[in-house]
Amino acid sequence: MTEDKLKKIKAKKSAAQTEQKTRIEGLKVLPLKVNLDSRGYLFEIIHNYDMPKFGQIYVVGNPTKGTIRTFHKHKILWDYFCIIKGSAKFIFVDDRKDSPSFQQQETVVLSEKSPKLIFVPPGVYHGLMSLEDNTVMVSVATEVYNKEKPDEVRIPPDSFGNLWE
Numbered sequence: 469m470t471e472d473k474l475k476k477i478k479a480k481k482s483a484a485q486t487e488q489k490t491r492i493e494g495l496k497v498l499p500l501k502v503n504l505d506s507r508g509y510l511f512e513i514i515h516n517y518d519m520p521k522f523g524q525i526y527v528v529g530n531p532t533k534g535t536i537r538t539f540h541k542h543k544i545l546w547d548y549f550c551i552i553k554g555s556a557k558f559i560f561v562d563d564r565k566d567s568p569s570f571q572q573q574e575t576v577v578l579s580e581k582s583p584k585l586i587f588v589p590p591g592v593y594h595g596l597m598s599l600e601d602n603t604v605m606v607s608v609a610t611e612v613y614n615k616e617k618p619d620e621v622r623i624p625p626d627s628f629g630n631l632w633e
Contacts, residue, residue: 486499488576488584490560490574490576491569491572491573491574492560492562492567492569492572492574492592493562493564493567493568493569493589494567494587494589494592495560495562495574495586495587495588495589495592496585496586496587497576497584497585497586497587498584498585498586498587499582499583499584500512500513500550500583500584500585502583511583513548513550513583513585513606513608514548514550514585514608518548518585518587519546519548519608519610520546520610521610521611522608522610523545523608523609523610523611523612523613524608524609524611524612524613525606525607525608525609526606526607526608526609527604527605527606527607528604528605528606528607529602529603529604529605530554530556530598530602530603530604530605531601531602532598532601533598533599533600533601533603534597534598535597535598535603536595536596536597536625536632537595537596537597538559538594538595538596538597538623538624538625539559539561539593539594539595539622539623539624539625539627539628540593540594540595540620540621540622540623541563541590541591541592541593541594541620541621542590542591542611542619542620542621543590543591543619543621544590544610544611544619545590545609545610545611545619545620546587546588546589546590546609546610547586547588547594547607547608547609548585548586548587548588548607548608548609549578549585549586549588549596549605549606549607550578550583550584550585550586550605550606551578551579551580551583551584551603551604551605552580552583552604552605552606553580553602553603553604554579554580554598554599554600554601554602554603554604555577555578555579555580555581555598555599555600555603556577556578556579556596556597556598556599556603556605557575557576557577557596557597557599557632558575558576558577558578558586558594558595558596559573559574559575559594559595559596559628559631559632560573560574560575560576560588560592560593560594561573561574561592561593561594561628562591562592562593563591563592563593564589564590564591564592567591573628573631575631577599578605579599593623593627593628595625597632
């Protein structure tokens with residue numbers, strides 16, 4: 469694909485979608501355009517030009533409302549999250565000492581009823597709690613998971629207080 473064609477695609481996409489502002493530098497929430505017709509609906513989640521590189525895709529299922537998956541951050545990896553069934557509350561805390569938003573917190577709720585994509589930069593702690601039974605998330609990462617040397621730092625769910633109520 470030529471550079472000009474790529475610029476046109478990005479410009480068209482950005483005109484159709486307005487990113488939600490967050491308190492954390494580099495953390496983005498992008499509403500996804502839903503195409504609806506008599507056959508049903510379709511929405512695109514992410515493209516190769518939306519991310520620095522592609523690693524792998526995960527599907528994460530939480531069978532029970534209130535399931536909490538927290539807190540971890542990455543040194544290199546970017547995460548991209550989209551809820552495709554149910555809903556979830558995400559909490560983010562910036563742990564990058566050189567960031568203008570260091571130690572800022574952000575809460576975002578995603579739902580299948582209004583699809584959005586969250587861009588999570590390295591160095592930002594993140595976790596989620598399912599708000600409905602059978603919540604399903606698509607997670608895209610810029611790195612392939614390395615079982616011997618995972619790019620993650622994990623901390624307990626209450627590390628920032630009780631944020632899950």
